[in-house]
Amino acid sequence: MSQRSNRSNLIEGTLRCLERLPPERITARVIAEESGANLASITYHFGSKDELVTAAVIEGLDRWLAELARGLGELPTELPALRFGHAAQAVEASRRQHTGLAKNFVGALAKAQHDPGIRRLLATGFRRSRPAVASLLGLGDDQAGEDAAGLALALFDGLLFQELLDPGLAVSGDRMTRAQIRLRRVLAARVE
Secondary structure, eight states: OOHHHHHHHHHHHHHHHHHHSOGGGOOHHHHHHHHTOOTHHHHHHHSSHHHHHHHHHHHHHHHHHHHHHHHHTTSOTTOHHHHHHHHHHHHHHHTGGGHHHHHHHHHHHHHHTTOHHHHHHHHHHHHHHHHHHHHHHTOOSSHHHHHHHHHHHHHHHHHHHHHHHOGGGOOOHHHHHHHHHHHHHHHHHHHO
16 A cells, blocks of 8 residues: 555545544544554654644545535625625535534644644645635635635634534524624724
C-alpha cells in the first residue's frame, strides 16, 4: 500500500469514526482498525492522533462546503443576499448529519490553544475556506470579500456551536431572515 493511499485511508477511516462515535471514543486504535492501517502509520503520517482527527475534521468541513456549493450552483452569484439565505437553509438542513464533525471541530479548537500543530492545521483550513466561502456567497475575490466570508463563517460556526449546547438555541428559517434584517438595519444606521 502506498504512503498516499495509507494516509488517505486514515483520513477516510477517521471521518467514519467522526460520524458514529463520540469524541472521547475516537482512539488511535479505533481509527487504525476502521482504516485498516497500522497503528504506527498515524504517527508517521500525521504526528499524532489529534492531528489526524483535526486533518479529518478539516477534510469533512471542506466536503460539507463543497456539498453546499453544489446546492447553490444554480443561483446567480450577483445575488449575494439570495445565496446567503439559501446557504443558511442548506447548512441548517445538513447540520444534524454533521454533528460528529462539529463536536470534533470544537475539540480541535480547544486543543489548538496548546498544540501548535493543530493550530497550524486549523488556521490553514480557515485560510483555504475563506476565499471558497467568499466565492460561494458572491462576496468578491478581494480582501473585503474574504473578510466578509470570515464573518459569515463566524456566524455559521457560532450558531452551530450554540446548537450543539442546546438545540433550542438554533436560529434558522424565518428567524434567521428576521435576525439578518435587524443586523443590517442596525449596522446601516451606525455607518450613516
